[in-house]
Each structure stands twice: as C-alpha cells, then as structure tokens.
Amino acid sequence: MAKRLFATPSGVLTAIGIIGVISKLPERFILKLIIEHSKCLVLGERTNVEKVVDREKVLFMVRTKFRKTTKRRFLGYAWLVLDPLILSLIYLFVFTVVRANINATSILIGITMYRVFQTSLMAGISAIPDPNGGLKCERISTKILLSATVLHRTIDIFFQTSLITGILVYAFDTSVSGGFIFLILCQIMGFLFFGFGSILSPLVKRIPDIGTLIGYVLRLGFFASPAMYPMSRMTGLHYNFNEYNPFAYFAESARLLLGVDSVFESLNPLHFLLIVTVLVLLTIIGFKRIDFLRWRMTTWS
C-alpha cells in the first residue's frame, strides 16, 4: 500500500496529505485551557464522545437540581406539579369562595405567573455562586452550567404551569390555543427574569442582605402586583405603580389572551415596549456576563 502510494507524484502528494491530516488529528482533540485574569478559555474542538459526555453532565445537573427540591418527600417529583397547584387552589378558595367576587381563571393565571416570575428571578440570583454544578473533580464549562440551568428552568416552569393550564382548559373553558399561549408566555417571562436575576447575582453574593431585601420585595409584590386580582381592580397610585411593573404586563397580556378581565389594551404600549426592551437587553447582558462573573467570583470567600 505504502509502495503504491509513493510510486507516482500524485501518490506522494496523497501520502503527504494523509500524513498531514493524521498529524493534525490528535491536535484537534486536545483540550487546552488558557487561564488569565480576564478569562478562562477552553480551546480545542469537542469530539462527538465529549459532546455526549457534556450532555450527560447537563442531565446530571438538572436531575440534581430537581432532587434538591423534592428530597425526602414520599411523592418525590410529583410535588413539582402538586405544589403550585395546591397553593393556587388555596388562594383560589380564599379569593373566590371567601370574597366571592374575582374570576377564578384570573386568579389562577396571576398566581401561577407570579410564582414563575419569583422562582426565575431567585434562580437567576443564585445561578452564578454554584461554581461547578455539583461535579467537584473537574472544571465545568459555563456553557454546560448555563445549558443545565436553562433546561432546569424550562422543565420547572413547565411543571409549575402545565397542570394549572390543564385545569384552565378543562374546568374553566379556556381554549386549548389559549392554554398553549399561556405556557409559552410563562416560559418567556421565566427566561427574561432569570437573565435579569443573574445580573444581581454578584451583588447578592457580596452583600447577602440584598437577597433578603429582594425576598421582602417579592413578598410585597405578590400582594401589590396583579397576581391575585386583575389590574382592573386597582385604582390611583396602586394602578400607576403597576404601570411600571414588568410583571403586570405579562399577567395582563396572559389574561387578555385567555379571554378574562384585563386592562392590557388600555396600558401605554410605549411603556410595554420599553419594559420588554430593557428586560431583553438586561437578559442578554446577564447571559453574556455569566461566564465573566462566574470567573470573577471564584476568588470571593
């Protein structure tokens, strides 16, 4: 074979080519790490096998995150669906049976969306301090960490919203397409607030008191935002305040799309556009800075 290759000029060229390719091959698979003050750069093309391992790492992290929330419970993962449902039903009972004057669909939409908003923001805030996603023996790339977090958030939001969407469709005559839009809207909102939360992450890590304050603001926000009641119930300063509340736009748009009492159409579209643009920009900045912030925070103790 070798003799035949080197017998003609074209064969020699082919042989040189093959040798060139072979000599280059391993180099492509070598993982190179360049560590500097400003960055930790991973060089080298990932092989298919390594890509599969990366995917397994993502799945490991997602499973671990879910286990943390369901540990020691008899019903395990079922609580991911049951918890938001039971809480929503409690509020539904309080506001429809005791006060008996608010539309049940409106409450379910508001409470479910507020929960998504709250959990996504808090997940964003705590996204960076988790340095290696539970795998302690190896440096995990930010891409893998981020993929795991986004996948976890997507599944978690789906669990939080799916059963309630089902109830809205089957028990409260919401259209299937409306239910589907509600699911999508929750995912978008969750994604945006996660990105926004990640910007706050280093600040909360440095001054944990801010995390506590955010907790209080979120608790107050639950009662002040159009979560348990639509915006149409608000008046004066309360209404004006919610015109600048990003959550209000998501909740009211969902109510509008699902055909319940909503003031979305009367809200200033410029405000909506501005809020969404700022949120999208902050999310982009948040996601882009995660790698740098994660790197920066490794030496914070």
Added chain:
Amino acid sequence: MVLNDIVISMENIAIDYFEYTREKVFSLGKINQIQAVKNASLQIRDGERVAIIGRNGSGKSTLLRCIAGMLRPASGRLETTGRILFLSGVDPGFDPELTGRENIKQLAVAYGVPKVEIEDFISSVKEFTELGDAFERKFGGYSGGMRGKLGFGFISDLRSDVLLIDETFGAGDREFKKKSRSKMNAMIDEISTVIMCTHGLPLARDICDRGLVMDSGNLVFDGPVSDAIDYYEELTSSSINWVEFPYNEKYVSDEGVFFDFKTEFKVAEGLRLVIHDQRKKEFIIIEELDDGENLFIKRNALPEHLDCKFKLQQFREDRWYDASRYIQLTPKVAEEE
C-alpha cells in the same frame, strides 16, 4: 495523546482571595485582599510527577485549584493541555438522597465513563469499597469512613491526562488505607502527569520525581523531590515549637519496645513515630498507630542493632510537633540483643 511536551505552563501567576469582613454590627464592612500565591512561574512536562510541599496556608491547594481552572489568577498566564482531574478530599459530588450504586452510576456517566462500561465500573467500585449491602443504601446514612471509601473507590477509577491530588489519602480503616494507597499508586502509574500537594513527605518521595516547596505564597524551591524535602525540613525545623508528651516508663524486650504514657492519645489527631537509626543515620517513620495509652513497637519494625532514638510526633495545625522526649536506647540493649 498529548503532543506538546509541556502540559502546564505558568508565568507569573498570582492569586488573591477577596474576603468580606465586618467588624461592627452596623458597619458596611470591607473587602480584604489576601495574597495566596505570589508570582509563581513553572513548567511541567508530560510524564512528570510533581509534589508540592509546604505548610498549611502556604498556597499549595490554591495553586492546584488554579491549575484545574477553578480559581481566577490576579495576574499572569497559565496554559494547560489535556483533560485535568482535580481530586480534593473524597467527594466527587455525591448526592445524599441516592444510594451508593445510584451515585456511582450517575457520577460515572457525568465524568465520562462510557455507558457500555458503566456496569463493570460499578462492580469494580463495589468490590473495592467492600461496602456490601450498604452499597444499596442511601449515601446520606453512611458513616464518615464509608463515605470516604465510596469516594475513594470512585475517584481512583477515573482517568485523565493530568491528575491533581490534594491530600486524597486516608479514608477508612487501616486495611482500607493500605488498599487505597496501592490503588492510588496504580492510578498514578496509569496517568502520565501527576501533581500532588501533600504533607506526607515519604509519600511524596515514593511517588514523585520533582518537588516544589511553597512558603507564604512563594514558590521557594523547584528541583528533585529529595532535595525539596530536605529544603522543606530545613525550612520548618527552625520554627517548630516542641510540646511535651510525657510517659511513665518504657521497657525494652525481645519483642520490641513498650511505652506507657500518662495521657491517652488518639491516632485521629495525627500521631506517628519517628525512629532515628543512629548507625545508618536514617529515619524510619511508623504512621500506623493505634489509639490508647500504650505504644508498642514490634522488633521487626526496628533496626537490628537497636541503636536508635525514638520520637513521637503529633500533627497539629500545619506541621508535625514533637510529642515525646527523645529516648535514646543504650548500646547495652543492642549488645544484649
């Protein structure tokens, strides 16, 4: 796999930690900058076994973590080639909610063990750890020793191009320690480049060919491991504070030497016996001691001539302290022998 001869290249690496402190209740606090490593430069070639030795807080582990890509340097540049595994302690990321088997299975896949080899991998870990039925129980219910065994069993089966070890020895009982030492040696034999930071000087001498000594964040020595150990011992001997570990009496018999101490000692606190062979001018270190009030050294652990000094040492904070008075066995005993 590694084509480039140099697998780790470090130029003027400095690492600072930032610690938030608040002295008063109503103070906003301040951020303290702690210099852990100062301008370290070195190159490690493929196939080298390097021991980093130094006192606690000298920057060994910090340097190792930086090489693993887990710490941001304040300045300088570091380049590594190949897959790096960093073993610190014996917890690769176990979940207390899962059984030993489930933990091994999940982590093995995440650390890149091919799925077709998973069952063999699990069997190998189970067999090595000797956990029996406990292997099928929740990890959260394991004792410290069992956790250590499972952790060591797992990490010692992983493979990489560069292995960074940060004091990953000593889990389990005496038998397991022996077993884990030989398994670690086998692991090190299979992996081309190994960097370990350790206080175990005999271990460093056994495994490594190159030694780095760190002191107060500075890389103060780089050379053959035996020279590095000598340098380190010289560095630390001047600052040792001796402590008394009084004994009631000692007996020398045909079977060995027996000490009856006034206070009970525990091996968990880190106790070892150093025997200095006066004739050969060599040190013999016996690390496997039992808890109690008595100490008996068998004759087969001693030099034939018995012309030696004994020193009991206790590991506290960051170094070995003398825990006994020097005991000189008279040549008369050797003559009796």
